[in-house]
Amino acid sequence: MVEVKITEDIKVGGNNPCFIIAEVGQNHQGDIEIAKKLIKAAKEAGASCVKFQKTCLKEKFTKKYLERPYNNPNSWGKTYGEHKRHLEFSESQYRELFKYAQEVGILFTASAMDMVSFDFLVNIKVPFIKIGSGDSNNLLFLKYAASKKVPLIISTGMVDKQAVRTIYDIISAQHKQFCLLHCISAYPVPYEDCNLTVLQDYKNTFDIPVGYSGQEIGTAVALGAVALGAKVLEKHITLDKTMKGTDHVCSLTPPEFQQLVRDVRVIEASLGTPIKKVVTSEIPCIDKLQKSLVMGSTKNKGEILYPGDVKIKVAEPKGLNALHFEEVIYKTLVCDKKEDEPLNKSDFC
């Protein structure tokens, strides 16, 4: 199984801890101070990385699309262009945020929403680049991104399995330093649409790490994803879910994000081995409460043990493990035994 190297110390996939991305996206409201607060919150919550979205508006959208009215409660302008311009940080603001994240001590990156933004992110040397679901059908962009040979995390919302296979083929023709994230692009995603078991299919199909980018409400589905093998987890983070903006509703507050990180680590620790065995921590309970074979009645040496003569009880000291019940029946006692006495191997032949 391929591991994706994010930094000298951080790898994704295999037995490495799940890489948890706090997606700020545009939850900063276009305000760099809020963006910094979110970077700090992501660090304090224990996220592996904080992520923004970098867009060159005229590369990503047509002129007409930018001019179309954006008349809804989440809008920051009369047209979609005005709205997006309000939310877009400049390159120098990006450098400032990158530097701030380094000071705070958290990895920083962004989704490249177009080729110009991709080049910018390569230029400032982010540790990896995210490609969001908006580009899961953008084969030109995917080929371009693959040719740059930087680590990629790619979301697969809004397309079917055949397209995901195409994404895999395009990138893996160049390199294997990429992950694929299952994603459903709705804000918020109804739980019935999360189709988390797709992750199992991705795991069986692809030889690269797979993960989950979740736009549903809460943390339960994300935790399920980790239990199903997600090696990357992405969730939106917000300072306040009631703020204006499309994504706040499906985001986690800093305390929720912190709880998510804690719970992910608990799930990882608890996944363990698929081999069912008795573990050391069970020994006290075995000693205290596991049942064993005892005499159901008083019987003498030479007598046969019929089914009703042997009982299964919690006893001290213990008799034979109760799993041996069938082996004991119809055997002959070699000593006298009283009711409730533990029954051991040396008591019969």
Ligand SMILES: CC(=O)N[C@H](C=O)[C@@H](O)[C@H](O)[C@H](O)COP(=O)(O)O
């Ligand atoms: C598919 C995709 O890009 N999705 C992103 C990631 O999840 C979102 O953050 C969008 O940028 C956001 O929902 C757009 O909202 P508006 O259109 O109100 O600016």
Ligand SMILES: C=C(OP(=O)(O)O)C(=O)O
């Ligand atoms: C759209 C994005 O992500 P996703 O498709 O994972 O929601 C993004 O990262 O900008």
